[in-house]
Amino acid sequence: xxxxxxxxxxxxxxxxxxxxxxxxxxxxxxxxxxxxxxxxxxxxxxxxxxxxxxxxxxxxxxxxxxxxxxxxxxxxxxxxxxxxxxxxxxxxxxxxxxxxxxxxxxxxxx
Amino acid sequence: xxxxxxxxxxxxxxxxxxxxxxxxxxxxxxxxxxxxxxxxxxxxxxxxxxxxxxxxxxxxxxxxxxxxxxxxxxxxxxxxxxxxxxxxxxxxxxxxxxxxxxxxxxxxxxx
Numbered sequence: 327x328x329x330x331x332x333x334x335x336x337x338x339x340x341x342x343x344x345x346x347x348x349x350x351x352x353x354x355x356x357x358x359x360x361x362x363x364x365x366x367x368x369x370x371x372x373x374x375x376x377x378x379x380x381x382x383x384x385x386x387x388x389x390x391x392x393x394x395x396x397x398x399x400x401x402x403x404x405x406x407x408x409x410x411x412x413x414x415x416x417x418x419x420x421x422x423x424x425x426x427x428x429x430x431x432x433x434x435x436x
Numbered sequence: 437x438x439x440x441x442x443x444x445x446x447x448x449x450x451x452x453x454x455x456x457x458x459x460x461x462x463x464x465x466x467x468x469x470x471x472x473x474x475x476x477x478x479x480x481x482x483x484x485x486x487x488x489x490x491x492x493x494x495x496x497x498x499x500x501x502x503x504x505x506x507x508x509x510x511x512x513x514x515x516x517x518x519x520x521x522x523x524x525x526x527x528x529x530x531x532x533x534x535x536x537x538x539x540x541x542x543x544x545x546x547x
Contacts, residue, residue, distance in 0.1 A: 357533060368540075369539060421532055422486050422492075424469075
């Protein structure tokens with residue numbers, strides 16, 4: 327069974343700090359990875375996607391991919407209370423399937 | 437505006453009843469997906485479709501059925517064979533290996 331694993335949390339960080347969210351995956355064939363933010367009762371919203379090893383930055387968000395270690399991470403700089411949500415990590419499996427982790431709940435404390 | 441529209445937002449099913457959840461997209465995406473999310477859980481794949489008139493079972497297809505007669509539409513029927521249908525249902529679409537876009541979801545409950 328191909329899996330994407332995340333720590334369920336909650337991960338608590340003070341306002342203004344860096345939040346670091348991590349994800350590991352089992353399918354070595356996975357090529358593309360995605361981070362979604364999901365507020366309680368709402369649908370997932372795409373935050374970042376990354377296809378190549380290394381870092382990708384977009385505003386306060388940085389996605390990191392290490393295919394050798396099968397590891398994906400999301401850094402959120404200057405965390406705000408509005409960033410409090412569940413963050414879902416997903417990876418492709420084959421051509422059309424996507425495998426989602428169970429999510430990490432982030433709490434940013436004002 | 438391009439996007440994915442799911443309806444209804446809330447749905448109630450009676451014992452022995454089949455119900456159909458609607459999903460329409462105008463993003464011109466080839467692939468469409470149905471996921472189920474239970475409280476505090478991740479997304480589990482029910483069915484997906486790569487092209488019109490073709491679809492594949494996901495990890496939890498039992499008790500569900502789908503059709504893909506048009507590129508824009510991918511309705512999901514929750515049949516009476518699905519004994520525990522209470523969940524949040526999410527429809528998504530994408531191009532191959534590209535980010536998935538999600539609708540706002542349908543919350544299904546049993547009466």
